[in-house]
Amino acid sequence: MSKGRVNLKGIYKRFGNFVALKHIDLDIKPVEFFALLGPSGSGKTTTLRMLAGLEPPDEGVFAVDGEDVTYAPPGKRDIAMVFQNYALYPHMTVRDNIAFPLKMDKVPAAEIEPAVVRAAERVHIEHLLHRRPGQLSGGQQQRCALARAIVRQPKLFLLDEPLSNLDAQLRLQTRVELKKLQRSLNVTSIYVTHDQEEAMTLADRMAVFLDGEILQVGTPDEVFNRPRTIAVASFIGSPPMNLLPAKLDGRRLVVDGHVTELPFAPDHPGGDVTMGIRPSHVRIDPDGLPTRLYLSENLGESVLLNLYLGEYLVKVRVASFASAGDDETVPISFEPDAIHLFDTTSGLRIRTAQD
Ligand SMILES: Nc1ncnc2c1ncn2[C@@H]1O[C@H](COP(=O)(O)OP(=O)(O)OP(=O)(O)O)[C@@H](O)[C@H]1O
Ligand SMILES: [Mg+2]
Incomplete structure (x- = not known):
């Protein structure tokens, strides 16, 4: 059974002359809910895209359970990602959106429908499977994106500000459900947010990003009660x-x-x-x-x-x-x-x- 320990060592990422990530080192434990917290432009999404295989680093090593996957293609990484804008396929129904990763994995058709229904039930959208994303509210689209991510058991679950499009009340409610969901899934999860309350409440540990560097890694309690620097x-x-x-x-x-x-x-x-x-x-x-x-x-x-x-x-x-x-x-x-x-x-x- 895969564990999901994540190691980043000496990661640099440049866009032209601009250094977006400077010497990122991280050791994320199996099944940990780990938040990347930092202001806009601090390099959180760049880090996540690199983990997902959408953007190679210029230097450094990314390993999952000891295996170097720095340059592995996205499809070979066993990673599920939920983007800020959900990235649902607009022409497909909710059912087909959720089923998509299983079809890509060539899962036998008979196994797909029950898996889709199970995933939809976990995020309470089983009554919406026949609709298209355009016929869903923002919160329902977000749940659909989550269901698509959890329909297979990935080794690593990446979430980029998944709650940011929701209104304040729905965000609080979904935050609680997301924490419950992550606990029951038992999957290492890396969660990007610029909202410190979200990071504090959701994460087991977090990394504070600023200008492409990590300023502190610790539990919410450590970061709040013993901030390492003035920044x-x-x-x-x-x-x-x-x-x-x-x-x-x-x-x-x-x-x-x-x-x-x-x-x-x-x-x-x-x-x-x-x-x-x-x-x-x-x-x-x-x-x-x-x-x-x-x-x-x-x-x-x-x-x-x-x-x-x-x-x-x-x-x-x-x-x-x-x-x-x-x-x-x-x-x-x-x-x-x-x-x-x-x-x-x-x-x-x-x-x-x-x-
Ligand atoms: N493809 C690109 N080309 C050039 N610069 C880029 C590119 N992608 C990101 N950047 C720059 O790298 C920096 C980090 O971007 P990133 O998207 O990782 O920030 P972020 O922490 O996710 O911010 P936000 O909270 O606004 O989403 C920013 O200054 C951004 O302008
Ligand atoms: Mg971002």
Whole structure:
């Protein structure tokens, strides 16, 4: 039985002079749900297309279960892919779309119909088999594309932003079903998204991409709670953590003259550092640093304050806030044990006793 361990080693991809992928190394475990997360243009789709065999790399090796498949043709890879635009055949019925991979594999006709019905049932479109893609809603087309991908048991399941064409509510609902489906399929899955909430909720582990490079690989918990660099910290979280210049002296952290005593001893000689603090870990504190209220946004379950500390915008999430009006002074302090520290020059996380 195939396992589905995926290895990428030293992958480079260039388009003319433009380097789209720079030294990509990844080790994806069998049956893992692995997300490639990054902003637009960071190289996620290029990586997936390379895995699918649609685009060869310029350098590097791609292996599945130890076998080098870097230049194997798509049909020899035992991979199923779901594209962002679903790529259904418009002139075929849903039934024929789902059956297509089996026909290509020359599966005996008698086995095709039950397999198609089984796949359609798993994504709840068994009543739509006679329709054409043009007669389906976006969500139903997406399910049809999923059914076509799962109709055979591939070694590797590649998904490129499969939920991005769905409206917000359907996206949340389908996300849950997709996770359930992946668990029951037991297939290594690589999932591309620029939506960090999707990556956090779906993935066992993820790689954070930026400008064709991988900035961090880890579980959602690791990436969220221990971002490896300032770049990762400024991308993860909604809104992401506040990043402020600070001075470190032993356990004393000074931001704009305000001292926070750290409950841990940072592994750093001291001096200029960058402090990171999530909006929900900033407190309103009469003894704190004075900031100027720019705007308070009521999000229903919480209030997001946009405050200016000098020239720096600080976002603060509080349960409720009675505003005396814009431009009022709001004093803040930082929860000491929720503080992240980064070396300002290298951008690297400074290890703390809690890491
Ligand atoms: N065929 C191509 N020729 C030239 N440049 C390309 C080609 N394909 C991709 N690129 C460039 O490579 C970079 C990475 O593209 P890619 O599609 O992998 O990004 P992405 O992370 O999937 O972004 P998005 O979230 O917008 O889908 C982009 O700057 C893109 O313009
Ligand atoms: Mg893409």
